[in-house]
Amino acid sequence: MTTRKNSGTATPAKRQRTTSTGSASERRDHLVKLAAELFARKGFQATTVREIADEAGILSGSLYHHFDSKETIVDEVLSTFLDDLIARYRAAVETSSDPRTVLSEMVRIGFGTLEPHRAAITVMQNDWNYLRQFERFNYLVKAEDEVEQIWVTQIKAGQAVGQFRADVDPKLTYRMIRDTIWVAVRWFRPGGRLNTGGLAEHYITVLFDGLATGERTTQRKG
Amino acid sequence: MTTRKNSGTATPAKRQRTTSTGSASERRDHLVKLAAELFARKGFQATTVREIADEAGILSGSLYHHFDSKETIVDEVLSTFLDDLIARYRAAVETSSDPRTVLSEMVRIGFGTLEPHRAAITVMQNDWNYLRQFERFNYLVKAEDEVEQIWVTQIKAGQAVGQFRADVDPKLTYRMIRDTIWVAVRWFRPGGRLNTGGLAEHYITVLFDGLATGERTTQRKG
Amino acid sequence: MTTRKNSGTATPAKRQRTTSTGSASERRDHLVKLAAELFARKGFQATTVREIADEAGILSGSLYHHFDSKETIVDEVLSTFLDDLIARYRAAVETSSDPRTVLSEMVRIGFGTLEPHRAAITVMQNDWNYLRQFERFNYLVKAEDEVEQIWVTQIKAGQAVGQFRADVDPKLTYRMIRDTIWVAVRWFRPGGRLNTGGLAEHYITVLFDGLATGERTTQRKG
Amino acid sequence: MTTRKNSGTATPAKRQRTTSTGSASERRDHLVKLAAELFARKGFQATTVREIADEAGILSGSLYHHFDSKETIVDEVLSTFLDDLIARYRAAVETSSDPRTVLSEMVRIGFGTLEPHRAAITVMQNDWNYLRQFERFNYLVKAEDEVEQIWVTQIKAGQAVGQFRADVDPKLTYRMIRDTIWVAVRWFRPGGRLNTGGLAEHYITVLFDGLATGERTTQRKG
DNA sequence: AATGAATGAGGCTTCATTCAT
DNA sequence: AATGAATGAAGCCTCATTCAT
Numbered sequence: 001m002t003t004r005k006n007s008g009t010a011t012p013a014k015r016q017r018t019t020s021t022g023s024a025s026e027r028r029d030h031l032v033k034l035a036a037e038l039f040a041r042k043g044f045q046a047t048t049v050r051e052i053a054d055e056a057g058i059l060s061g062s063l064y065h066h067f068d069s070k071e072t073i074v075d076e077v078l079s080t081f082l083d084d085l086i087a088r089y090r091a092a093v094e095t096s097s098d099p100r101t102v103l104s105e106m107v108r109i110g111f112g113t114l115e116p117h118r119a120a121i122t123v124m125q126n127d128w129n130y131l132r133q134f135e136r137f138n139y140l141v142k143a144e145d146e147v148e149q150i151w152v153t154q155i156k157a158g159q160a161v162g163q164f165r166a167d168v169d170p171k172l173t174y175r176m177i178r179d180t181i182w183v184a185v186r187w188f189r190p191g192g193r194l195n196t197g198g199l200a201e202h203y204i205t206v207l208f209d210g211l212a213t214g215e216r217t218t219q220r221k222g
Numbered sequence: 223m224t225t226r227k228n229s230g231t232a233t234p235a236k237r238q239r240t241t242s243t244g245s246a247s248e249r250r251d252h253l254v255k256l257a258a259e260l261f262a263r264k265g266f267q268a269t270t271v272r273e274i275a276d277e278a279g280i281l282s283g284s285l286y287h288h289f290d291s292k293e294t295i296v297d298e299v300l301s302t303f304l305d306d307l308i309a310r311y312r313a314a315v316e317t318s319s320d321p322r323t324v325l326s327e328m329v330r331i332g333f334g335t336l337e338p339h340r341a342a343i344t345v346m347q348n349d350w351n352y353l354r355q356f357e358r359f360n361y362l363v364k365a366e367d368e369v370e371q372i373w374v375t376q377i378k379a380g381q382a383v384g385q386f387r388a389d390v391d392p393k394l395t396y397r398m399i400r401d402t403i404w405v406a407v408r409w410f411r412p413g414g415r416l417n418t419g420g421l422a423e424h425y426i427t428v429l430f431d432g433l434a435t436g437e438r439t440t441q442r443k444g
Numbered sequence: 445m446t447t448r449k450n451s452g453t454a455t456p457a458k459r460q461r462t463t464s465t466g467s468a469s470e471r472r473d474h475l476v477k478l479a480a481e482l483f484a485r486k487g488f489q490a491t492t493v494r495e496i497a498d499e500a501g502i503l504s505g506s507l508y509h510h511f512d513s514k515e516t517i518v519d520e521v522l523s524t525f526l527d528d529l530i531a532r533y534r535a536a537v538e539t540s541s542d543p544r545t546v547l548s549e550m551v552r553i554g555f556g557t558l559e560p561h562r563a564a565i566t567v568m569q570n571d572w573n574y575l576r577q578f579e580r581f582n583y584l585v586k587a588e589d590e591v592e593q594i595w596v597t598q599i600k601a602g603q604a605v606g607q608f609r610a611d612v613d614p615k616l617t618y619r620m621i622r623d624t625i626w627v628a629v630r631w632f633r634p635g636g637r638l639n640t641g642g643l644a645e646h647y648i649t650v651l652f653d654g655l656a657t658g659e660r661t662t663q664r665k666g
Numbered sequence: 667m668t669t670r671k672n673s674g675t676a677t678p679a680k681r682q683r684t685t686s687t688g689s690a691s692e693r694r695d696h697l698v699k700l701a702a703e704l705f706a707r708k709g710f711q712a713t714t715v716r717e718i719a720d721e722a723g724i725l726s727g728s729l730y731h732h733f734d735s736k737e738t739i740v741d742e743v744l745s746t747f748l749d750d751l752i753a754r755y756r757a758a759v760e761t762s763s764d765p766r767t768v769l770s771e772m773v774r775i776g777f778g779t780l781e782p783h784r785a786a787i788t789v790m791q792n793d794w795n796y797l798r799q800f801e802r803f804n805y806l807v808k809a810e811d812e813v814e815q816i817w818v819t820q821i822k823a824g825q826a827v828g829q830f831r832a833d834v835d836p837k838l839t840y841r842m843i844r845d846t847i848w849v850a851v852r853w854f855r856p857g858g859r860l861n862t863g864g865l866a867e868h869y870i871t872v873l874f875d876g877l878a879t880g881e882r883t884t885q886r887k888g
Numbered sequence: 889a890a891t892g893a894a895t896g897a898g899g900c901t902t903c904a905t906t907c908a909t
Numbered sequence: 910a911a912t913g914a915a916t917g918a919a920g921c922c923t924c925a926t927t928c929a930t
Contacts, residue, residue: 043352045267049900062915064901100434129348130265165435172416172424173433175409176402183401202394210432211395212322213387271925284890292925487796489711493904506911514904544878573792574709609879616868617877619853620846627845638838646838654876655839656766657831715921728894730922
């Protein structure tokens with residue numbers, strides 16, 4: 001029971017505990033949260049199920065009342081994040097604003113996930129390479145593709161209407177933006193000099209107007 | 223036997239094989255290279271010593287004639303890369319060119335390591351979090367600090383002479399540049415549309431002049 | 445609650461459910477039947493209580509309202525069969541027919557249990573070895589001994605009156621007959637070429653008159 | 667290494683340890699023998715790898731230096747037996763004697779394996795049902811089919827030349843003979859009243875000439 | 889320089905059973 | 910009569926490492 005499979009969408013279907021009074025699901029979610037923290041801190045492989053269970057104050061075997069396997073847990077960590085992220089991107093796109101506005105918003109969304117989804121993002125950064133080899137995580141690649149398409153579409157639209165310079169590669173540019181945002185999870189700590197909002201604005205500045213002062217001098221051949 | 227300790231510099235001393243007939247050292251280097259590929263592909267933890275030995279056509283126990291431990295191997299992978307990188311940065315700085323030129327060069331150096339040090343960079347990206355918990359890898363943090371200092375110095379110098387806008391945070395900006403370069407190792411494949419040189423130029427363009435066309439509109443409060 | 449102990453007879457006493465509304469006992473019997481099928485198909489050890497519960501549409505813990513333990517369930521499967529079998533043998537013996545007639549009838553009885561007690565016989569064949577090590581299943585050996593005595597008595601009687609050749613070992617012969625009948629459960633499937641009646645007649649033919657044609661040529665020394 | 671796969675023949679290929687001095691293989695064979703005894707006594711599932719290792723005086727993990735898995739061990743137990751058995755049957759058939767002589771010899775061969783292959787036969791009897799569900803043991807079914815074909819061919823030949831009565835079913839008769847022989851492993855103990863040779867002769871007597879004295883009276887309808 | 893056998897610690901998982909609700 | 914959570918013991922297997930040869 002509680003078997004989780006990949007649905008037709010980018011991420012797998014969430015569990016459905018029809019008989020649950022809500023507290024069953026809460027317990028499960030709590031365990032996922034604890035596990036996510038450990039995965040983020042130590043890495044998926046280096047985190048033992050015993051550590052997760054210890055953190056929850058139960059025995060390791062008891063975890064299997066809630067999850068099929070250790071992988072099921074990390075699956076839930078990642079898919080919860082991706083579901084949320086993609087939903088937000090879609091909403092931003094649907095405002096039908098001009099590309100630059102949409103792109104700014106998407107940058108803000110990205111940085112905005114840094115805090116609530118810190119653990120999941122960290123896991124995705126560090127353990128992506130390991131997890132991707134398992135068939136059950138194929139949906140990660142699918143989700144990644146969908147996200148890429150959303151970004152690239154906006155960049156191209158911006159170039160078409162003259163908001164973005166035409167001599168940069170859309171796909172490459174997307175990757176640079178994406179990487180810059182997510183990798184920040186490695187050093188960003190809430191309560192520091194800048195909050196994620198500040199980070200986003202800082203990045204938007206550099207991204208749109210560049211680091212240099214004065215006349216623009218670089219020239220892409222295309 | 224072949225004990226490796228951290229030297230006074232950023233990275234630990236290289237092996238000293240007194241008996242080194244030349245070929246002994248070559249054999250060792252070869253093994254390190256094989257291991258690096260596996261570490262990059264599967265992750266440090268997920269790579270077993272048996273897999274490394276298999277790749278070399280020997281038994282796993284035989285690896286211990288060459289290395290104290292699995293960690294010694296990854297240590298060699300990482301320190302070789304860091305030694306090379308820092309040496310190049312230092313050389314760039316020592317040209318005493320203006321900050322913008324130096325920074326451009328450093329970006330080029332960064333992208334330039336993507337190919338020759340692909341495996342090492344991948345390991346550093348993916349397994350940093352895990353490795354850092356072991357005392358023996360403290361030098362990684364030291365090396366990272368030294369690199370940060372080199373970059374931040376240049377950025378500040380550029381702001382001082384008016385080449386870089388003053389309303390961006392030097393440290394934050396460094397991290398964004400750094401991340402963007404290294405994370406490219408995840409998707410960069412030699413032989414694709416762009417080589418690492420092209421990548422560097424593309425990035426330099428966006429970095430200095432921004433994505434937007436027309437008048438600069440963003441304004442940092444500082 | 446529902447403690448089952450070995451009675452003075454060959455097999456343990458059946459459950460006594462004082463509250464038995466009739467439907468309670470039916471529910472219990474139904475569960476035993478489901479379990480028997482699983483035990484037969486997968487083996488006692490390989491069948492989990494969860495599988496039994498799944499089959500019944502309840503949770504595994506709920507089974508413990510009906511049975512003390514997994515062993516109690518298999519106990520009921522086996523003793524139900526043995527009770528029935530021994531009762532039938534006794535009835536056959538009590539007809540006081542001549543030994544050959546009685547023996548024929550006992551062969552028919554044996555094959556006749558193949559269908560109604562298929563699951564129980566299968567379990568007995570496959571898991572006897574495992575179950576016998578537990579004290580609670582001592583009665584299995586007792587029942588086996590009683591059955592052996594019934595058969596051997598008939599064979600010896602047949603030899604005494606000259607119906608059976610005197611140069612065969614009664615105990616050995618019994619075992620061969622017994623084995624041949626029960627092991628058939630491994631391949632017998634209702635609806636095939638022969639029903640159990642046909643099987644019995646086939647076996648009686650070979651058993652009494654042998655496979656060979658013409659003069660009898662074998663000669664036992666003992 | 668030492669991967670064992672099913673060859674094209676009835677049973678899987680034996681290991682090939684080219685570099686072994688013979689003692690490596692001996693160690694392995696010794697471990698297989700110890701395991702076979704335990705499997706026979708307690709059943710495959712009920713035997714833990716720890717028990718096998720204990721018996722050999724090593725740690726359970728050390729077993730995995732010699733075998734991939736617990737199943738690999740039982741695989742070796744069974745395939746060694748089947749290889750031997752089938753080879754003997756083939757040799758008997760190739761003497762080109764008359765069917766009755768060949769069949770007698772095959773009965774003797776069967777009983778003759780009871781002692782040297784007692785453990786393997788016991789495992790096959792008790793754990794067949796469990797093991798057959800795993801793909802890797804498909805060859806068991808194949809071997810069984812080959813054996814059946816050898817027997818049925820002889821029985822039919824005997825009927826054709828008039829040595830065996832024509833009104834018995836060859837396949838059914840084979841199964842009865844087979845079962846009677848193998849199931850004897852459950853109660854046969856070396857050193858008892860009869861050795862396996864005596865057992866074989868006893869069975870041949872009953873099999874060919876029947877249990878009854880006087881005129882043959884049974885009549886199969888065909 | 890390498891082999892082959894073994895260690896020892898630990899990992900993930902299974903499962904019969906218990907018990908409060 | 911059943912649920913849902915948990916226990917506790919045990920099971921199979923992995924793997925870095927050691928060491929005699």
